[in-house]
Amino acid sequence: MSGWDDILDPDEEILWQGRPDASLVVSAETVVTAIFGTAFAGFAFFWMVMAAQGGGFFWMFGLIHFSVGVAMAFGGFLRRPWQNSRTWYSLSNKRAFIATDYPIVGKRLRSYAINAATSLSMDEGALATIHFATQTYTHKGRQRTRRIGFHRIADGPHVYRLMRDIQRHDREQAQT
Known part of the structure; x- marks a missing residue:
């Protein structure tokens, strides 16, 4: 895929791409x-x-x-x-990518390794959320942890299965 040439490893390929739902949520x-x-x-x-x-x-x-x-x-x-309207998700056979493009801040691309050690969880629903990483930060003098993942995606179960397959493949590679 052009555009990914300088980002992906030689043996890495994109398995899925999507975006979070950007509809209004009342809570x-x-x-x-x-x-x-x-x-x-x-x-x-x-x-x-x-x-x-x-x-x-x-x-x-x-x-x-x-x-x-x-x-x-x-x-x-x-x-x-x-925020969701300015966010893009991608999953390769090695990493999860979260891209954002905000005014003033600009474009950012973050990647998170998906392997056998990755802790995966999914909040099911019509729009699923899959968590695969955490970030610890300090807010008002207290340490907090934020869960990172693909939020509000329509094809959550499919993406979750892909991530589990990546983990299974990583375990098999480690055993050989």
Whole structure:
């Protein structure tokens, strides 16, 4: 495949490519965040109206709070679909690839080895999620672990079987 020539190993081939579903998802977390964001923006708007009655430009200090509230109200619903619309997945006979293309950040391609030691799990459903790696990071002074995988894919069981086949082949190679 052209475009993969400088990325894949000589004995590596692409088995599957896909994208996460980019439709809007409503969850309890996004609804609670939207309610809080709406209240936050509403209070900031009320404050700006009251401050504007005093004259001058002091009311403009409320714009940042109003903007944050609006971002919270809508961002929870729109962030994940937007990210998913800019994400691509590929699976080779050795690695899983996650490519993203975000404004300002640019294009990124990350690869994760799939072998006998890889811990695989699948969250089943109409849109499955397959986890195959973890990333540890620090947030607000606490270490957290994020699961990495192919999120919200329509052909999850098929991709999961392909990954299990890769693991089986890797075990067989290790035994010979």
